[in-house]
Amino acid sequence: MLSSWTFFISTLVVYFGVDLLSGLSLNLQFGYAGVINFGYIIFQAAGAYAAAVVTLGPSGPASFQHYVFGAKLPFPLPLLLATAVGAALAGVVGLFGLRRIRRDYQAVVLLIVSLIALQLVQADVPLFNGSNGLVGIPRPLQSQLALTPQGYQWAYAAWVLALCALVYLLVRWLSKSTWGRSLRAVRDQEDAAASLGLNVTALRLQVFVIGGAIAGLSGGLLVEFIGAWSPDAWGYAETFVIFTAMFVGGVGNYRGVLLGVLLVPILFLQLPQFLPQIGxxxxxxxxxxxxxxxxxxxxxxxxxxxxxxxxxxxxxPDLSREAA
Amino acid sequence: MGTLVSAVAFGVVLASVIAVAAMGFTIQFGLTNVFNLSFGAIMTVGAFAAYLAQVNGINAWYGLAVGGAAGAVLTLLIGRGLFRVYARRGAKLFEMVMVTLGLGLVINYAIQAISQNNVYQFAVLQSKPLRLGPAAITPTQAILVGIAVAVFAALEAMLRLTRTGKALRAMAAEPTLARSCGIRTGRVVIVTWLLSGFLCGMAGVVYIINTQSVGYATGENFLPLVVAAAILGGAGSPAGAVVAALAMGVVTEIVSAYGGPQYSTVAGFGILVLVLVARPGSVLGGQARETRLTL
Incomplete structure (x- = not known):
């Protein structure tokens, strides 16, 4: 009984870390730069698929699942690749998704991109095994570390938290820098910022790519832990869990994001597993x-x-002040 | 050649289904400026209303009216009871999108909970297919095309010939001016919610008559096509929505016939992305003018 509890709690810590990375990424994009990334989850998914296919090894005609670019890269490389793929996809999507258009249109365009990506992966089975998804992704360094299953769980959780701390320091440094101040200027007064010589589109694209990289990393970390990834894991609603967390905790405040991630994905979505089943x-x-x-x-x-x-x-979005 | 003709025929059928919903979406969006992402969820409500009516012995075709009524009432309640409250507290265009998204989530999963996540069969009596040259479509599908044409004609006539319709168009163009001209803008907004809600609910029924089944995700899966058609056609223009729906429907079915059905929906969206990349100004030209919610 005790061991199943520590198993569960270490799993929660990993989920928390992955959601925290997502929260930091979205907070940089939305909280600091005002970029509404309603397609966030596809960048996480891209990182997850990238890490999965380069961990699984080559896919032959006889294998039960089919995917592209099968390879067996050693430990840190899949994560690095996941980060790079998240960033690259964000660059491509950002190039046409971040034009200076009405904000509500922009949000919807990114949402539609997210739905297109999902349908494409579901439809194109040779790409990432379609709706069934990829399974059996080995955990990194499990044989080399020679830990007990529980020890490995905690080691992985610590590894995720360490990366979270690193990313946290990075985004905090970024948002306090001159670059971060330019982002806020673009968010608050786009036209004024442009008139001061800031390249609005370029700044948005940069923050989009950095956010995409963090998203890719979070996807890679998640998939190497749970060992499977399928379209069920990245429906558009998953993006809104993170958005909700950010809104609950506080937009534009990293401690708020931390609190929100503790409350929404962890407290709301994980703990109900313990409630007795109803209906x-x-x-x-x-x-x-x-x-x-x-x-x-x-x-x-x-x-x-x-x-x-x-x-x-x-x-x-300061609704209360405008109402007064 | 035969494949092409039947692909076009199926494309017109699909376009009819998209068009009814897109017309509702576009007049709602054109007038109120609410980018209503709960539209798909309300379509599902309309579809389930028709399903329940059918279970209780009401003919599927009358179900169109039942679904439409359910959509109209629900949309009016949401528009007046919910969206207006947020607008009064200062929600702008983008905040409203987020509100509608949350609402869509609530409605969708409420339906999932009530329907126990099952897909139900919505059977419409089928008779022998009609042959149009090499293409064969069922009489049901022909009727759906007829319904879309009738809805379009009625909507255009209403917008151009009746006083209410003219008031609606005037308000969509310039709400402040319309109000100072003595148009009762509050009433026009109510009419818009009812009309667009009716089309939304009815579109849900049209969709399930075509697919013969209804589940909680029915409207949600269909919504991107509807939104894409409405954006492509230009906000507030039923004619534009119909043309865009035709383009999307026909391209979707042609890709399905030649490239494989798995790519059909993706191709439909591909048109939207292409237009966004090639001519963003024509589609998303609303940036220069400050657009506000009209509720």
Whole structure:
């Protein structure tokens, strides 16, 4: 009994770390730069698929799953590749998705891109094994480390948290730099920022690519831990879990993101597993999503700045001030 | 040649299904400026209303009216009871998109919970296919095309000939001016919610008459095509939506016939992406003018 608990908690720590990376990425993009990435999950998915196919080894005609670029690269390389693929995809999507268009259109365009990507991967079976997805992805260094299963779990959790800390320092440094101040200028006063000589489109593209890299890394970390990846894991609604976390905690505030990730994906979406089952199997899942939607709407209505708001004066969705 | 003709015929059928929904979406978006991503969820509500009606012995074709009514009532309630509250608290275009998205999530998963995540059969009596040269379509599909044409004609007539329709167009173009000309803008918004909601619910029924099954994700899966057609056709233009729906429907089916069905939907979106890349100004030209919500 005790061992199953430590197993579960170490798994939660890994999920927390992966969601935290997503939160940091979205907070850099949305909180600091005002870029609305409703297609976030595809960059995580790209990183996950990239890490998966270069860990699984070549896919032959006889294998039960089919994918491209099969290879067996040693440990840190799949993660690096996942990061690079996330960044590259973000660059491509950003080139046409980040034109200076109405913000609501931009959000919807990225959402549609996310849906297209999902349908493409589901339809094109030779690419990443279609709807069934990839399974049996080996965990990195499991044989070399010679740890007990529980020891390995905790080692992996520590590794994820270490990377989180690194990324946290990176994004905090980035957002405090001159570059980060330019981002906020673009977010708050786009035309004024442009008139001061800031290249608005280039800045957005840069932040989009950096966010994409973090997303790719988070996908790689997740897939090497759970060992499987399929279209079920990256529906568009997953993006909104992270957005909800960010809104609950506080947009533009990294501690707010930390709090939000603890509350929404972990408390709301993982803990209900312990509640006794009600109704038919799967009802709990539907209710969870209903609650995410309701929290999302309630936050937008009551406290759009989140529990821990960004500390400086802001022109971000500040609904309360405009109402007064 | 035969493949091409039947692909075009199927494309027109698919276009009819997209067009009914896209017309509803475009007049709603054109007037209120709410980019309503809960539209797909409301389509599903309409579809389930028709399904429940059918289970209780009401003919599937009357189900069109049942689904439409359900969509109209729900859309009016949401528009007046929910969207307006957010707008009064200062929500702008983008915040409203997020509100509609959350709402869509709630409605979708509520339907999933109630329907126990099952897909139900929605059977419409089938008779012998009609042959149009090399193409063969079922009478049901022919009726769906007829419905789309009738809806388009009725909507255009209403917008151009009736006082309400003219008021609606005036308000979509310039809400402040319309109000100062004495148009009762509040009523026009109510009419818009009812009309677009009716088309939305009806489109859900049209969709399930075509696919013969209904599940919680019915509208959600279809929504991107509808949104793409409405954006391509230009906000507020039913004629544009119909043309865009035709283009998307025909291309989708031609790709399906020649390239394999798995790429069909992707091709439909591909048109949207192409237009975005090649001529963003024509499609998304709303940037220069400050657009505001009208609720």
């Amino acid at each position: 038919y199997p799967g009802l709990t899942g539907s209710l969870e999503w209903i609650i995410v939607g309701l929290v999302w709407m309630a936050i937008l209505l009551l406290r759009p700045q989140g529990i821990l708001p960004e500390r400086r004066a802001l022109a971000l």
